Amino acid sequence: MQKFITLGEGYxxxxxxxxxxxxxxxxxxxxxxxxTENAPSTFLLIMKPVRGNFQAVYTIFKGIHVDETGKGQKYQLLNNWCTEKEIKVIEFTTRNPDDFHEREQFYQYITGVLRLNHLLPPLT
Incomplete structure (x- = not known):
């Protein structure tokens, strides 16, 4: 079971x-x-499963502004921290979260996309 944990707003x-x-x-x-096109990006930090099948997914929801060069300050910070700790970074283009009525529906959509691409384990 994956649980999305949205972290605070701002800094x-x-x-x-x-x-x-x-x-x-x-x-x-x-x-x-x-x-996403014309919207801030979302960052996910996927943890390894613990105690059976629980897996935390920490998110910065629509909080990563990417400039015209394809990079922003938060983007570069996160990328650098992951590189320093040898954490694999993957980038996707997805539907805009605003296409969904609720944030939880967006998380369900992302869960399906990630399972389809074998980035999250299937339901057990």
């Missing part, structure tokens, strides 16, 4: 992700940037 989210990467990098499976 709180980046400090939480930094601490997770710094102190729990051994538990991290991979990181993903979910890009």
């Amino acid at each position: 709180g989210d980046i400090f939480e992700i930094e601490a997770l990467i710094e102190y729990n990098h051994a538990r991290i499976d991979r990181a993903l940037f979910l890009h």
Whole structure:
């Protein structure tokens, strides 16, 4: 079972992700940037499953602004931290989260996309 954990708004989210990467990098499976057209990107930090099949997925929901060069300050920070700890980073282009009535529906859509691409384990 995967559980999406949305981190705070503003700068709180980046400090939480930094601490997770710094102190729990051994538990991290991979990181993903979910890009959408004309909207901020979403960042996912997928942890390895614990105690059976529970798997936390920490998110910065629509909080990564990417400039015209394809990079932004948060984007570069996250990418650098993952590179330093040898965490695999994957980038996807997805549907805009605003296409969904609720955030949970977007997370269900992303779960399906990630399972289809074997980035999350199937339901057991």
